[in-house]
Amino acid sequence: MSERKHSRWPLVGLVVAVVAVVTLALTGAAKHVPGLEFIPSGHWVANSDLGLVVRVDGATKKPDTQVSIPGLTPGSQVVQDESRGYVVGEDDVTIFGKSTLSVEATVPTPVKGERPVPVQTAGGAYLVFRQSGKIARLGLEAPQVFSADGPVGPPVATSDGTVWVHRTDSGAICKAERGATSLSCPATAPAGHSGALTVSGDRVVFVDTTADTMSVVEQNGFGPPAKLGVDAPANARIAPADAAGKVVVLDPSGNRMHLVEARVDEKGALAEQRPPARTVPLPAGDYDGPSVSGESVVLLDHKSSSVRTYDNQGRQKHSTPIPPEKGKPELVRGEDARVYVDGAEGKHVVVVDKDGSVQPVPVVGAKPDEPRQPVPPPVAPTSDQPATRPPETPVAPPNTVRPVPPPARTNQAQPPPRTPVPPPAQTPPPIPVTPPGMPQNLAIAITTQQVDATVTWAAAPANGAPVTAYHISWQSQGGRSGATTVGGTVFSHVIKGIWQGTDHPFTVTVVAQNSAGRGTPATASHAPPQRVKKINLTKGPLAPECDRSDCYWMHIVMTGFAPNTRYTVTPHSTSPTYENGGHGITTDEQGYAEFNAFYYNVAGDTVWVTTGGVESNRLEWTE
Template sequence: MFKRSRPFALIAVLAAGVLVAALTGAAKPLPAGRFALSGHWVFNSLLQVALHIDGATTNIDAHAEVDGEPGSQVVQSDTHGYVVGANTITQFDRATLEVRDSISPPAEERPLPIEGVGGPYLAYRNAGMVMRMGDPPTVIRVGGAFGTPILTKDGTLWLHRQEVGQLCTVNKDSTVINGCPVDVPPGHTGALTILDDRTAFVDTFTSTLHPIENGKLGDGVLLGESVPPYARAATQDVGGRVAILDPQRQTLLLADSKNPPGEHVTVSLPPGDYEGPMSTGDVVVLVERQSGNVLTYAPDGRSKETKPIKQKNGEPRLSQGEDNRVYVEDTDGTQVIVVARDGNVQDVSTADRPSPTPAPNTGGPGDVRVAAPPPSQPPKQPTREPDKPQAPPPVPPGRPGAPASVSATAGNNAAVVKWGSAVDNRADITSYQVSWRASTGQTGSLTTGGGARQTTVNGLSNGVSYVFTVTATNRMGTGPGASSAAVTLVAPVSPASAPINLRSSYDVNDRPTRDVTLLWNQPSLNGGTLVHYVVAGTGLAQRTVTGTQTAYAQLPSATKYTFTVRAVTRTPDGNTVTGQPATHVVQDTPPPAVKPQITISQGGPSSSDNCERPNCFWVITRLTGFPPGKYRLTLSSNANPTVNNSESVTVNADGKGAYDKLNYDVPNETVWVSVQGPDGRVQSNKIVWKKG
């Protein structure tokens, strides 16, 4: 069972330590723990400036002039900030606010930023890489694609590798994956989350919640209702519940984490395309991309607040601060909505260039920053007659408009995206960027030339819905995006493959007829739905079969039969298609002929008028491979060609016969038995008679 607890004692101790440090000027970190970084940096791509928002007061308290790409985001460590763009990551010093280095991203993918102990991190989920920002930055290779990571308070980064069924970890300050200690069912979709500071796994394949206990998944807790594989879970709980968004049904599930669970809550959301969910711990935050509304919900499902983003174009972005606040930015970084832990929502305008940030203090302890004095006012100039009106200056160039008529056509693991020209606003368009978001939450993008009007996006997943957004870029920046309607990729329908492992069974000794049973396994249906199988054989009537076997009774054993089996499928348009054939030959091969054979051996003691003890013993005779019937036996020795020829043996239908009534009594003589068979005389093995 998950139990809620918060480290109030640790917070109090750390707060006392900060007060002492402030009063004494001490700069060393406290050994008892690490304070969460407060606030959030945002990049205004129009002003080319990074601004820091104090989350508690929502004031802009610092800014740095940084050249960055449109749509860049900012992450922070204790000492540095990083403006993260598609092609360049720019580092600046948080103390001096000066730009330091430019870093090349490890992959062509928009990363997921993660701030916290040991970080910040940039997660390139599709490329299977994590980049820890630092001096120098470290690229950690995961070994394959992974889902949304979580970062625990001790600095452990957890990642879910769905295709191999593993939960892997990166320890604080590690440069490699430290292991994959927890196994989950391979192929099961799901998400990692933190419940009361403990790691848990939401299995969306089985709609269960599993705490991670002692290096393995704990007992599953039912979520209360079925969730689809592409459902998205918040990375931390909200009031002891796990928040799960179903983007297609447009519902928010708030599932109880106790075992056994209490009542779950399902919230019906307004129609829209949602980003999130994200949790402050006390409220859930969602953003509806089309309207730009920020929505918050309490753990019991009550709607708390709805706040609009002013810039409706583009794609708003959610970020989880290390201070447990949620920050929602517009595309250009001109507005930030701050959601406090308790759900209080504040709007911060970052559209204007702030006043110069005072230079960093370089004095001793206790010194404070002092802003430079304002410049002296110039002497007042004598008035003059106004100039004659002049022609207005030309309109300066601006960012391009949105592309027209964006559409997408679904294909096999791919889609063709088309668009019309965007208004260039007096500066030539240099490129178009096509980005996409899947119903599973996966995203991606590619860039084409300024003259392109369509592109093919490969490497997508069939059965998944995608929305494509196209933006235009010129030297002034990137304009607003325009999106296609959602399309679901499907594999092309084709005739079914040949049935698998077509084989037969029958009794080869069943003559002159035999019963033959054909068996096979279902083939790949290649996008169709199985109707039945068509079975044909040499000289036999064609038949339809709904299962994967059929039997033929009393087929002549001497006849060779060639059988074919095909699957008949129905395509989505209602037509039926006959698939590829599987072929099997049935030909009865007679068993090999058995050569007639006689075997004798010296048996137990015997006696008769012509056979005296103690050297008289039975002659044990065995016949095999003879046609059924009665045969006369001739007992011979090297001294007498015909010792006895008055005894007969009967051979049964199996070709076998036995006779134990012959006897013999001359020691050291060589003895044998012969029979006149249908193909000539057959003689047994010879034995030397032993005395009694």
């Protein structure tokens, strides 16, 4: 009987909890119940000027929650697990609750004098100190510290909550599993080989930059190696995760990036038959990364103070400037698989979405009309008083009609009943109007004539006031530029003749404006349409200049050549005695030319023409 009673209690508790939660949700009281509601992950940023850590929602690109941290120092990092956030300073770690939004404890920093790499996984919040080889799992108590006994490379994590590191001196591949109390090292790279870890298909892969191979890390060693297909230098940097099956290898000294196919088959091995690696040239820069947001590759260029994103085929998507702050920004991959670029002072964070779009967000704290206050705890009991909660306002049961007694009989006139005067409505403080956010999804499309460009974008976040205008400007590397302004409800513009007479790429900038001023600009670049040079040769009309009646011109059509350019076209023949110095022609603004030249009269010979390294079709001459 007792066994039956005990087995029913969890079900009864669950039913009571569900009913309570539903009731609270319907009455609006379920917002702030400690222990039941936790703030979604998002991305937390420490702003020492405000004395706050602020959560930026990666989906809405807005700050929405804040926690006051006493003594917050500049450069503090924030990492989180399911229920708590950890503010990591030079000397201590401040722990706050994500349900209470208040400080719960302070513990010493696990390793002094070394800035850690924060890691957020399903297994918890970690700090990886690469130089000393220490890995700290954070919690409400003092951090649990594991030692790899030597320096480690950049950490990676798998979906089961395991954190992996590579010993850069001994080559050991070690892991801290969820809930484990020590490290285990199932594999070791060959002695003297450099490399780094990544994750593809949720399998850990070691990229050996000495042998230019990659291998899946198995339970007891490595799987079969697969060739990278590129020459990766010893200082190559590897993205912590794949971009839709492509391992990203950055060659920082060569200003280029390699995208290597690395899909893992059903048996957990790298597929042998793979397409060749794609090499992407990069502008000269000082790069951090690479990292991956969704299927997009993210690079942080300190030289140009910009974030560059590419798709997994190597096509550039966006290049966006970083708001200026003192110190170097940092590239962080969040638990939501988005990439965030944190300003050194915590005043801005740049959100890189999974489609490669980029949005700078000012860190200004939560809106004043959206407070998040926890429910007060029970009052502590005294020696002669039981614990109590703050008094609650009684609420009449629904659909209950209270009987009203008849009025007392009296001979005197009764004053009319008083109508209760409602208290004055509390007007929330106004939300400050700020300049608009970045226009979304900026894109450039070419016309069928390959001369004009159509620029499109989506609405920018208004930030408290309607967007009244969008300012569009463009600049070609060849010096051609222009600007225009459209209304706040217009989301496209055609740039006429941007490629007319030029082959130079160009950059477009779109910035929104409201009553507070102009906002963060969006930029996009586009190379000119790919020109395919082609020469078509046919037999033309009779040539009156020839002293024979069977002479005909060669008819020549050139397409895809450089516009407004002078070329010398030279004819050729299978006849060993044929000679001709050629004919000069200038292409039009489309790189097109059509003309008659080089009369010919020997049937059976084969003729063709060449210019600019391009050869026409070969034509057998007829009578």
